[in-house]
Amino acid sequence: MVSATSAASEPAPGVAYNDAEEARIIRDGNGLPAGIRPKMVWTWKKAVAWALVAIVCAVGWTVLAVARGEQISAIWFIVVALCSYAIAYRFYAYCIQIKIMRTDDANATPAERVHDGANFERADRRVLFGQHFAAISGAGPLVGPILAAQMGYLPSVLWIILGVIFAGAVQDMLMLWISAKRQGRSFGQMATDEMGKFGGIIISLFLVVVTAIAMAFLALVAIKAMASSPWAVFSLGMTIPIALVMGCYERFLRPGKVIETTILGFVLLVLAIVGGGWVVSNPTLAPIFTLNAKQLVVALIVYSFAAAALQHWLLVTPRDYLSTLMKIGTLALLVVGIAVSNPQVSMPGISMLASQSNGPTFSGNLFPFLFITIACGALSGFHGAVSSGLTPKAVEKESQLRMIGYGSMLVESFTAIIALIAAITISQGVYFSLNMSAPQIEATAGSAYSASASPEQNAVAAVGNMNVKDIEGNQMKVTWQSHGTTYEGAEALTQAAHDVGEESIVSRTGGATTFAIGMANFLKSYMGGEDSMAFWYHFAIMFEALFILTTVDNGTRVARYQIGDLLGNVRKLRKFSDPTWKPGNLITTFIATAAWGSMLYMGVSDANGGINAMVPIFGISNQLLAAGCLMLVTVCVFKKGLHRYAWIPIVPLVWDVAVTFTADFQKIFDSKLGYFAAAAKYREQIASGTLEGEALANARASLSNAYLDGALSVFFFLMMATFLVVGVVVIVNTVRAKEYGTDMSTEEPFVQSAWFAPSGLLATNLEKRVAREYAVRTGALPSKRSVEPDDSDDEVALGLQPQLA
Numbered sequence: 001m002v003s004a005t006s007a008a009s010e011p012a013p014g015v016a017y018n019d020a021e022e023a024r025i026i027r028d029g030n031g032l033p034a035g036i037r038p039k040m041v042w043t044w045k046k047a048v049a050w051a052l053v054a055i056v057c058a059v060g061w062t063v064l065a066v067a068r069g070e071q072i073s074a075i076w077f078i079v080v081a082l083c084s085y086a087i088a089y090r091f092y093a094y095c096i097q098i099k100i101m102r103t104d105d106a107n108a109t110p111a112e113r114v115h116d117g118a119n120f121e122r123a124d125r126r127v128l129f130g131q132h133f134a135a136i137s138g139a140g141p142l143v144g145p146i147l148a149a150q151m152g153y154l155p156s157v158l159w160i161i162l163g164v165i166f167a168g169a170v171q172d173m174l175m176l177w178i179s180a181k182r183q184g185r186s187f188g189q190m191a192t193d194e195m196g197k198f199g200g201i202i203i204s205l206f207l208v209v210v211t212a213i214a215m216a217f218l219a220l221v222a223i224k225a226m227a228s229s230p231w232a233v234f235s236l237g238m239t240i241p242i243a244l245v246m247g248c249y250e251r252f253l254r255p256g257k258v259i260e261t262t263i264l265g266f267v268l269l270v271l272a273i274v275g276g277g278w279v280v281s282n283p284t285l286a287p288i289f290t291l292n293a294k295q296l297v298v299a300l301i302v303y304s305f306a307a308a309a310l311q312h313w314l315l316v317t318p319r320d321y322l323s324t325l326m327k328i329g330t331l332a333l334l335v336v337g338i339a340v341s342n343p344q345v346s347m348p349g350i351s352m353l354a355s356q357s358n359g360p361t362f363s364g365n366l367f368p369f370l371f372i373t374i375a376c377g378a379l380s381g382f383h384g385a386v387s388s389g390l391t392p393k394a395v396e397k398e399s400q401l402r403m404i405g406y407g408s409m410l411v412e413s414f415t416a417i418i419a420l421i422a423a424i425t426i427s428q429g430v431y432f433s434l435n436m437s438a439p440q441i442e443a444t445a446g447s448a449y450s451a452s453a454s455p456e457q458n459a460v461a462a463v464g465n466m467n468v469k470d471i472e473g474n475q476m477k478v479t480w481q482s483h484g485t486t487y488e489g490a491e492a493l494t495q496a497a498h499d500v501g502e503e504s505i506v507s508r509t510g511g512a513t514t515f516a517i518g519m520a521n522f523l524k525s526y527m528g529g530e531d532s533m534a535f536w537y538h539f540a541i542m543f544e545a546l547f548i549l550t551t552v553d554n555g556t557r558v559a560r561y562q563i564g565d566l567l568g569n570v571r572k573l574r575k576f577s578d579p580t581w582k583p584g585n586l587i588t589t590f591i592a593t594a595a596w597g598s599m600l601y602m603g604v605s606d607a608n609g610g611i612n613a614m615v616p617i618f619g620i621s622n623q624l625l626a627a628g629c630l631m632l633v634t635v636c637v638f639k640k641g642l643h644r645y646a647w648i649p650i651v652p653l654v655w656d657v658a659v660t661f662t663a664d665f666q667k668i669f670d671s672k673l674g675y676f677a678a679a680a681k682y683r684e685q686i687a688s689g690t691l692e693g694e695a696l697a698n699a700r701a702s703l704s705n706a707y708l709d710g711a712l713s714v715f716f717f718l719m720m721a722t723f724l725v726v727g728v729v730v731i732v733n734t735v736r737a738k739e740y741g742t743d744m745s746t747e748e749p750f751v752q753s754a755w756f757a758p759s760g761l762l763a764t765n766l767e768k769r770v771a772r773e774y775a776v777r778t779g780a781l782p783s784k785r786s787v788e789p790d791d792s793d794d795e796v797a798l799g800l801q802p803q804l805a
Contacts, residue, residue, distance in 0.1 A: 015773045021766055026106045032777055033770045034753045035105020035397060040094065050090070057083035064157060064349070071344040071471055074421045077153075078335060081161055081417045085410045088165040093406040096170065099645050100637060101177045103398035108753040110184035110393050119579045120184065121313050123394040124258050125403065126761055130324030131317045132391045133408040135554035136172070136383045137327065138214075139221045140376025141412050142544055143511030145420035147361040147435065148373045153424045154349035155370055160420065163371070163378030164413035167652035171626060172383045173405030174633040174649060179388035180401060181747045186389030186558075187629070188565040189577065191723075193746040194635050197569065199726040203628050204566040206719045207385060208595075209712075210621045211559045214382050215596035216611035217618050218548050218555070220603050223296045225512060225545040230289035232542040233296075235276035236549065237289070240303065242268045243319030251313060265322045276542070277535075293604035300552065301597040307553035308560050308589045316553055317394070323550040328411065330543055334418050337522030347424035347431075348471045357672070360436040360444065360466075361509075364666070364673055368659040372619040377416025379656065381625025383409065386554060389561040393579075399759035407761075419511075422518020428470055429478030430505075433459035433493055434514050438507050455506040456490035483530050501534035516540035559592035560585065608701030616675075617709050617716070620667065623660040624720045627653060631727040638731045641740025657724065664717045668710060675710035679703055 017025065026035040060080035063072060097103055114120035123131065148156045175187070182190055188207055192200025226232045242265060250261040279285045291299065307316050353359045354366050362373050376383070387405060395401065423431060433441075433456075441462040442449050448461035460478050470476050480492035480499075487495045497505045500517060508514075520536035528535065564584055568577025576584045602610025630653035637646050671677050682703040685691055691699050734744070742749075756774040758767040 015769060017766075017769070024766070025770060026104075028106070028752050028754060032754065033756050033774050035399060035756065036759070036767060036770060037105075038094075038098065038103070038399060038759070050087075053083050053086055057087065064154065067349065067471075069471075069473055071346070074338055074343045074345055074425050077157060077417055077421055078338060080157070081414055084161050084165065085414065088169070089402075089406060089410060092165065093169065093173065093402050096173065096406075096645075096648060097399075097402045100174070100640075100642055100648065101398075101401065103177075103401060105397045105399050105759075106750075106753055107398060108751040108755075109180055109395045109398060111395060112753060112755055113183065113748070113751055114393075114580070116580050117311065117313075119585075120393045121311070122396045122755070123313070123317055125396060125400045125757060125759075127258060127317060127321045128391065128394050128396075128400075129404050129408055129761065130321035130328075131394075131554075132386070132404050133411055134320035134323045134327070134550035135386045135390065136376070136380070136408065136551070137412045137415065137547060138218045138376060138382075138551035139512075139544075139548050140374075140380060141416040142419050142515050142547060143221075144374040144377055145416045146423040146511035146514045148370050149347055149420060149423035149431070150351065150359045150361045150435075151354040151366055151370055152348050152350040153345060153420065155354065155366060156374060156420050157417070159371055159374055160377050160413055160416045163374075164409055167626075167630075167656065168377075168379040168383070168413065169406040169409035170648060170652060171379065171629050171633065172387045172409045173402060175384040175387040175629050176392055176395075176401050176405040177398075178633060178636045179392040180395055180398060183748050184389060184393040184579075186561040186565050187385050187632070188562050189568075190388060190746070191628075191632055192565070192569070194632065194639065195726055195730050199723055199730075201566070201569055202719055202723045202726070203632075204562060204569070206625065206628065206716070206723070207562045208559065208566060210625050210716075211382070211385060211555060211562060212592070212595040212599065213611070213614050213618055214622065215552055215555045215559065215592075216599040216603065217615055219297075219300055219552050219596065219600050220611050220615075221510070221512065222545045222548040222552070223293050223300070223600075223604060224510075225541050225548075226291075226296055227293045228290055229538070229541065230286045231276035231280045231538060232545050233289045233291055234279045234285075235272045235542055236546055238272035238275070239269065239319055239322055239546070240315070242272065243315055243322055246318035246322065247314045250318070261318075262321075262325070265318070266325055269322055269326060273539075273542075294601070297597065297601050297604055300549075300600075301593050304553050304556040304597075305589055305593045308556040308592065309586055316557065320550050320554065323546055326543070327415075327547060331411075331415060331418060333527075334519060334522050337525050337527075338418075338421060341522055341525035343421070343425035343521070345424050346426070346428050346470050346476075348469060352468050360432055360440050361511075364663070368663040368666075371659045372623055372663050374416065375619055375622050377413050377419075379623065379626050379652070381622050381627070381629055382555070384626065384629030385558045385562070389579075390554060390558050396755060396757040397753075397759060400757070403760050419515050419518075422515050422522075423511075426514070426518055426521065427479045427492070428468065428476035429460070429463045430480060430492065430496060430517075431514065432463055432466065432468075432476075433478060433506050434508050434517075435511065436462060436507060437509050441507065454490065455504055456493040459493060459506045460489045499530070499533040500537035502537075512541070512544055515544065519543070556589065556592050556596075559595070560588040563588040563591050606701075608698060608705060613705040613708055614712065617667075617712050620660055620664050620713065621716050623656060624664070624716050627656045627660060627720060628723055630656060631724055635727050635730050635734075636745060638734050639740060639745040640742070643735075661717070661721075664713055667713050668717065675706045675713060679706035679710065682706060 024037045024039060025033050026037060028034050056079060060076050060083065063076050064080060111120050111122035145156055145160060178190060179185055188200055188204035191203045246261050246265045249264060250257065254260055279289055357363060357365045362369060391404065441458050444462035444465055445458055446465055448465060449458055463476065463478050468476050478489055478492050480487045480496045482495050482499050493506060497503060500520060505513060516537050519540040520533050523536040524530060524532050561579060564576040564579065567573045575581055576588060578584065599611040603612045630649050633649045634646060634653060637649060666673050667675055682699050685699050686703065756771060
């Protein structure tokens with residue numbers, strides 16, 4: 001392969017650019033193209049098209065906001081979401097890219113600067129988009145909107161869409177940007193560099209604890225879905241060897257052939273899913289792949305250690321890309337199912353429970369707890385950890401940051417919209433029967449509760465005692481439609497369980513079962529009919545487990561970086577902060593997996609221990625972390641002298657602080673919702689002497705858990721408050737000193753890039769032509785071939801280039 005210098009000295013291929021196109025092409029000192037300057041080109045056709053999108057969006061929002069007393073189609077939610085996302089990505093995200101990020105493809109990214117073949121390794125933009133989406137999309141967008149639906153669809157849809165546009169996607173993209181500008185450093189290390197060692201240590205401790213809790217929580221949800229399910233275990237397990245095949249195929253056998261690799265992976269994935277159904281019916285294989293919760297914990301810990309320690313290109317990137325194919329493909333099938341079945345919304349815009357603090361799916365007032373419950377679908381601090389230190393190490397070009405950071409978060413928000421539709425289109429009576437725990441059913445049913453009655457009968461009695469109206473203003477009922485017959489009461493719940501292949505669906509709390517039933521309802525409408533409900537239900541359970549597990553392996557790698565940065569603050573352990581040091585990688589990976597793995601193992605062994613004790617604080621701590629991300633971004637924006645645009649991260653920062661600090665304060669001090677108030681209640685019960693046996697043991701465990709959650713809440717509150725104060729002090733000092741620019745921050749100095757890659761998922765016509773010129777100059781294509789405007793060879797369209805010698 002020829003070098004950049006020698007290649008550039010060869011005669012240029014027959015490329016024809018007009019003056020405007022040539023002016024947009026970024027070239028290095030040897031004349032090689034390194035990028036294309038972004039430009040928003042307006043034509044009357046584009047103006048009319050965007051005007052129509054805006055009008056449709058406005059009409060959709062009006063329908064959702066003002067509809068009262070009549071059912072509305074769930075299709076409006078799809079329309080509103082897609083139109084809002086399109087407008088936000090094209091205009092708001094582009095504005096941030098131009099005004100704040102000021103991306104420059106002439107500047108080499110960390111993947112090009114370091115390029116160690118393990119942690120710093122460039123990935124095709126579409127593969128990296130899939131890997132990043134898989135890393136950030138955990139349980140939040142699937143279960144959060146379902147739990148929040150008890151308060152009505154309008155508050156949820158407002159927060160999911162507007163929250164992601166102005167908060168979540170902004171945070172993810174800007175964290176990705178500041179990390180890419182700083183050699184792909186992690187959140188903790190950037191905080192140390194920009195805000196001082198004190199602030200860095202605070203956020204590093206916060207990150208390590210929160211990430212461990214998050215990984216254990218996500219893994220617990222996935223294990224509950226996979227336990228005793230040979231179909232899920234086989235299909236998900238097969239994604240590991242498939243990913244290894246994809247990684248080696250694309251790197252060694254057919255370098256740069258992403259489309260071929262994608263087709264290969266997709267075919268193997270379909271075979272794995274179909275094979276899972278065959279394994280279930282095979283009496284010999286089914287027991288082999290039927291694992292209990294403890295066995296799954298061990299398998300997951302071993303896999304996560306390997307995924308975090310091995311080269312990124314070998315396992316994590318192809319497996320997450322494979323997972324994304326299934327995720328986005330399934331979302332597309334669900335959208336078609338919603339369009340075909342046209343389900344009607346049964347939940348009102350704002351329900352009676354919105355004004356109460358004792359809802360059955362989660363406790364607390366609409367403000368602030370709805371915005372805590374819907375986390376990942378709108379704003380998540382964990383995303384900031386992934387966007388710093390992990391994804392930036394593989395980005396090819398700075399111009400791709402908008403597509404990867406902002407775009408992937410929009411897809412996750414859309415997932416949350418689909419989950420919300422699943423919750424609000426089934427019978428409200430079925431929804432509450434699914435999501436009320438057994439104690440809640442007993443308390444709500446009151447005198448109508450009977451210990452001798454079936455769970456279905458007691459659930460119906462509880463629903464009857466709830467003062468909740470449907471969208472038409474009628475008292476909600478428990479109904480279920482199956483094979484043309486409408487069932488009511490306990491019979492409806494029994495028939496629903498039979499249709500999805502379960503013995504009972506009562507008290508299946510957490511939202512996962514609700515989503516699976518809604519998903520099965522959508523897909524049966526055009527693929528299989530009523531008799532396929534059980535198949536699609538179990539497919540949905542596997543889909544949810546896959547959705548969550550892809551976050552665990554990436555989260556382990558993120559935790560590894562954070563632990564390395566934390567240890568690196570000690571002078572004698574400074575080498576741990578170097579992500580290219582292999583012994584340090586193995587040690588920090590072991591610490592990370594041991595931290596969340598031990599909590600997870602205790603959680604599946606003891607219903608009152610391990611991660612089960614910490615689940616209540618997960619939402620608040622995750623959103624507190626988002627405040628830390630936005631504060632760091634704000635500091636970096638001020639240091640660059642971009643004061644006039646600082647409102648972009650400050651507005652979501654102020655909102656997030658108001659929400660999370662209010663929620664944390666209530667969880668500490670409130671007499672009804674507070675952890676210490678709950679501890680006092682359990683202490684009184686134990687002291688009364690009325691409890692014995694299992695009831696006494698559970699009360700003692702609950703007392704310990706309440707104290708633990710309360711102590712962690714105080715810890716998180718104080719740590720984040722201190723970090724925010726440090727950030728404000730840094731900003732004030734920066735403004736007073738009036739010293740701005742790259743020299744005042746820890747951004748890496750400019751290094752000329754020698755790579756070229758398109759900026760979006762689909763290469764533009766100009767990008768295809770420039771990519772071919774680059775390929776010819778570097779020897780990847782014969783120079784005798786001319787470059788035509790409509791040429792679309794695989795290497796050009798994909799932006800696949802050889803590595804320069």
